[in-house]
Amino acid sequence: MENTPASPVSSYVAVGDSFTEGMCDDLLPDGQFRGWADRVAAALAAERPGREFRYANLAVRGKLIGQICEEQVGTAATMGTDLVTLAGGLNDVLRPGCDVDDVEERLGKAAAALIAEGRTVVMFTSTDPTRRLPGSTRLLPAILRMKAFVESIARDNPGRVVVVDLYTAPCFDDRRMWAEDRLHLSPEGHRRVAAAVLEALGRPAAEDWRAPLPTAAPRGRGEKLRDDLRWLRLHLGPWIGRRLRGRSSGDGRPAKRPELLPYEG
Known part of the structure; x- marks a missing residue:
């Protein structure tokens, strides 16, 4: 996808989940x-x-697309910002019985609200979990539908919506791009996504964020088994427990930076 011309940005609001x-x-x-x-x-x-x-x-971990729309999108739309990034829906897709039609409807309305008044909106396609996570094949039809839907929003709003395509980037198949929980990005993964967003906004690329990582030493069967058992105990088990209790990791958690304030990082 061709980059949009680099436009000056004086303010930025991020909307989404973990x-x-x-x-x-x-x-x-x-x-x-x-x-x-x-x-x-x-x-x-x-x-x-x-x-x-x-x-x-405004992002908070664990949020579903309905919660993002209700708790974040309206606030972001009133902030008078130049740029918004919008990512959401994957937490919905991870849950059995997800209503993808409803997710698309809510995401589309969120994008429409944020596009208003001349803002640039950056959206994302999900990575392909089937290339790294056994048992994730059931997610692929919904992920592909969401990918096509996000791309259609960009086509319908040229110059207003840009898409960061993570789905076709094979570097995200590498386990080193992911944290121990296998759901969230590692520091290297976050660095690559930041580079992808800046490239989508027309900034000169300092490197190819899609490039594969250097070859890693192969892991033995015993190491893989230990990693899998640790993942089941520390991450998958607690995640299933929260689902059974109707809880979320973001319950009661405030937004990370709830106000549009000068950034001095």
Whole structure:
């Protein structure tokens, strides 16, 4: 996909779930995760030496698309920002019986609200989990539908919506791009997504974010088994437990940066 021309950005609001909150990236001094959105904000702020750059991140881990629409989109739409990133729906898709029609309807309405008043909106296609996670094949039809839907929004709004295509980037098949929980990006994964967003916004690419990582030493069967057992105990089990109790990791958690304030990172 061709880049959009690089336009000056004086403010940026990030909307979404744990992907945008930045889970499993390096920790900031205040104990929060950094994340790709903070990395994008830092790069955009650096383009404005001596001038104010404002940034808000409304994302909260665990949020479904309905919650993102109800709790974040309206707020973001009133902030008067130049740029919004919008990512959501994957938490819905992960749940059995997901109503993809409903997810698409809500995501489409969110995009329409954020496109208003001349904002640039960045959206995303999901990575392909089947290339790295056994047992994830059931998710693929919904992920492909969401991919086509996001791309259709961009086609219908040329110059207003740009898409970061993570689905076709084979680098995300590498386990080192993911945290131990296998659902959230590692610091390297967040760094690559930040580079992808900046490229989509027309910034010169300092590197090819799609490039594969250097070849890693092969893991033995015993190491793989230990990793799998640890993952089941520390991550999959608690995730299933929260689903059974109707709980979310983001319940009661405030937004990371709820106000559009000067960014000095």
